[in-house]
Amino acid sequence: MASRDIAQLEDALSKIHFGDGELSFKGLGMKLDNTESVEEMVSKIDQYQGLRALRLEGNTVGVDAAKAIAKALESKDLLQRCYWSDMFTGRLRSEIPIALRTLGSALMSAGSRLTELDLSDNAFGPDGVKGVEQLLKSPTCHTLRELRLNNCGMGIGGGKILAEALTEGYKQSALLGAPLQLKVFAAGRNRLENDGASALAKAFQLMGSLEEIHMPQNGINYPGVMALASAVRHNPELRVLNLNDNTFTKWGTLAMAEALKHLRNVQVINFGDCLVRSEGAIALAALLRDGMPILKELNLSFGEITDAAALVVAQAAVEKPDMEKVLLNGNCLGEDGCEALRDMMDDMDRGDMLGSLSDDEGELDEDEEDEDDDSSDECCEENGECEDIIKENGLKGEDSPAKTQSQAEVLTFLRSPAAEQLFQLKDMKSNIQQQVEASDPDKAAELLLKIGLLYCEDPEDRTTVLETIDAVLKKLLSSSSLQSYRFLSSLLVMMGLLKGEGKVKKALLVPGQLLCLEHAVQQDYFSRHHASLLYTFLSRNGDALKSCGSARDRLSFALEKKCHTQQ
Template sequence: MASDDIAQLADALSKTHVGDGELSYKGLGLKLDNAESVEGLVREIEQYQGLRALRLEGNTVGVEAAQAIAKALENKDLLQRCHWSDMFTGRLRSEIPTALRCLGSALMSAGARLTELDLSDNAFGPDGVKGIEQLLKSPSCHTLRELRLNNCGMGIGGGKILAEALIECHKQSSALGAPLRLRVFVAGRNRLENEGASALAKAFQLMGSLEEVHMPQNGINHTGVMALASAMRQNPELQVLNFNDNTFTKRGTLAMAQALRHLRNVRAINFGDCLVRSEGAIALAAVLREGLPVLKELNLSFGEITEAAALVVAQAVMDKPHMEKVDLNGNCLGEEGCDALREAMESMDKGDMLASLSDDEGEPEDDDEDNDDGSENEDDGDDVSDGCNDENGEYCETVKENGIKEDSPNKSQSPAEVTSFLSCPSVEKLLQLGEMRTNLQQQVDASDPHKAAEVLLKISSLYSEDQEVQTAVLETIDLVLKKLVSGSVLQSYCFLSTLLVMMGLLKGEGKVKKVSLVPGQLLCLEHAVQQEYFAQHHASLLHIVLSKNGEALKSLSSARDRLSSALEKRCNDQH
């Protein structure tokens, strides 16, 4: 080793922080190629009694150097925290797994019990995960609380290996009576995609101990998001959820919304750049209304959310006492929409919590949405808003957990007259049903919002000024709507947003067939919103959307204005 290199190392070592059980070589830029290059470092490790944390980040460590460091760690049984990010810069990818195996073997030999392992910013790929596989399965990681593997290029294969290692670690630690309780998991920018994310979801579900999950920029779409959502629900202590820059779309967002209903400790949600879109935003607004009591930060930026949906979100945060920041930047509000959102937040004395809107994309054009995730069409021509086309039925189950299930068995037993009416509705058939009209209530299930909205629009289209017909229609509408809006807030908001999409008042996802409306449908809603079963916040949702997109109903201006007036009165009614 050249004399100037030795002098550089000596100078660097003199700056290491030694104290509180921590030995730090952080950011020294040392090029550690062989045993000779780490002699001083190894000596310090060996002489450090009670070593609990070792920081090697910001240097570059070769295989021989790693072997020498590993030898020094073999009797450091008190070591708990390994801060080893960004320590293989310039190394061949084939070197890194060998170096990691050496270091891992030393920790296992020492009988160390790690609480934190940080290997972020080491581009080691799937082979690098194999390099730490045995360590992760060993008793040295039974006590692991924080695992950071950000920007490691793990890929799908690495994600699967990691998931299997964590599952095995949990299995073995549980057998010893002290199951793995990982609290922090960080794995952004790893190209995990759906398969890697789904594999990890199984590990997360098993552990149930997570408090923070950071998985941004992983190329995950709704399939992987739904698997992760199911796992998040099984982690009741979850506080931070960061899935920024993946592709949720409606199905993924609804799954996450369903999971969030069950989590009481979440304080930060980052779904920015996730294509949440308007229906997804409204679903999340529903969860804000009925849950998330300690939420402080909500990021829904760059999600193709329109003005009306953003305003629904803004209104939902009104009663959140801990809320500090709402980020809706980069959506599709338009200049007037941005002003309306700022005004709405300021009117609630929450203007300070709204993040900048400087990157707003402007109002969306009136064209058909492309596919959910920009990839293959999985809907076989069916309407995306139906939501029950997913081959695994996962999306259906996501929504149906809010549904009123006790009516399901009765559907097949409905009288033929009811089935006939629904297939081809007419005034005559409705009147002939008589008391059997109550069976129509069994035909609607808010866990299938598209079908429910379809039934409601069919019935309300029969409205007329004839007193007998009007009474029959309104009584039936009350029966049906009372059921549809009496479930959870999430369930009712999913139904209402689907209804609004079908009416052409809200921009939906996918090719949604809009209904040709008649005045009676709006007049039935005018009646319904004045009833006791129709909550004020439901009326508020409709009022916001109608007030922003009322031009879509200009051909029905008289009925539209009556509905708008009834909604405004209901929203202002404090009783």
């Protein structure tokens, strides 16, 4: 080595940190190409008795240097934590798997039991994952608690290899009576996409031990998000979920909200820049009503959320006793919406909870086309079979107390409500209530508006319509907050008060439908939370119902009164 290189190496090694079982060469910027270049490092490792943590990040290690370091590690059976991020800058892609495999083999030979492994910021791609595949499967990693692989360029292939290695590691460790209990998983900026995320989701579900999941910027769309949601609900100790900068849309957000409602320990949710949109935001507001008892931080920034939906989220968030941050920057609130949101938070003495709104995108263009969310909703062809009608209307297909003839009449009515049927059939109201389900909110909302079309001035017939409305809404609104909010969200879309996704279209409204809602709002089954949701959107988008004249004003008054009623 040149004298200058030796001097630089000696200077770098003079900054080595010792203590608490840790030997750190972090950030020394050393270029370690061969055995000679790591002689001093190897000597330090050899001499360190009781080595438990080794930091090599911020240097660049070649194959020969890795072999020399590995030789020293073969005797370090107490080693638990390897901080090996940013360790291959300037190296050939083909070198990295060899170096990783060499280091991993040394740990396995030593009988080390790792609890933490950080390989972040090593652009090694799928081949790099192969370099640690055997290590992750081995007993050395059966004790692993934290695994960090941020910014490694794994791609779909690497994600699948990693998932298979974690799965195999879990199965082998379980056979030994001590299953792998990974607590922290971080793999941001890896282009895992749907297939990679779905493969990892299966491993997460199998382990069921995760407390933190960090997978931002991975190009995951709603199918991958739905797979992760299935895994999330099987990890009851989850505290942090960071999926920033992926693409949820309504369907992914609904799936995630459904999964999260089962968890009680979540403290941080980061769905920023995930395109949750307004319908998804409403579902998350419902989640806050029912669950998340100790949530501290919610990030829904840059999600194409409108002002009314943001207000609904904020109203739910301020009721969480431990909530510290609600981030709604970069959405579509507009100047008035931003001001209304700030005022509401200030009025509740929670203004410090709200982050900056400086990057707000302004009000969403009403003429903007909805992006294709690849929704799988399909309209059933009407072929006269009860099964198709049941599917079309979101009805129960199982044992029903209604007689066959009565059920057929109910199904016919639900497909196309007619006044004479409603007024003539003796048990129509109870049978409708038994059949209608909140599990298909779009069909439920459509049915409600169809029944509202039958509103008339005849006192007896009007009473029948309102009693039927009561029967339907009592069933729908008695569901969980998530189900009831989904129904109300669909209703808002059909009423033109909320921009929706998918195939749900605005209905042609008449005053009678709003008068039915006015009646419903005053009933005990219509909670203050539900009224607040409708009132927020009606007050922010009232012009959408201007054709209904005084009926709109009567509904608005009833909602406002309900919102201020103590329940």
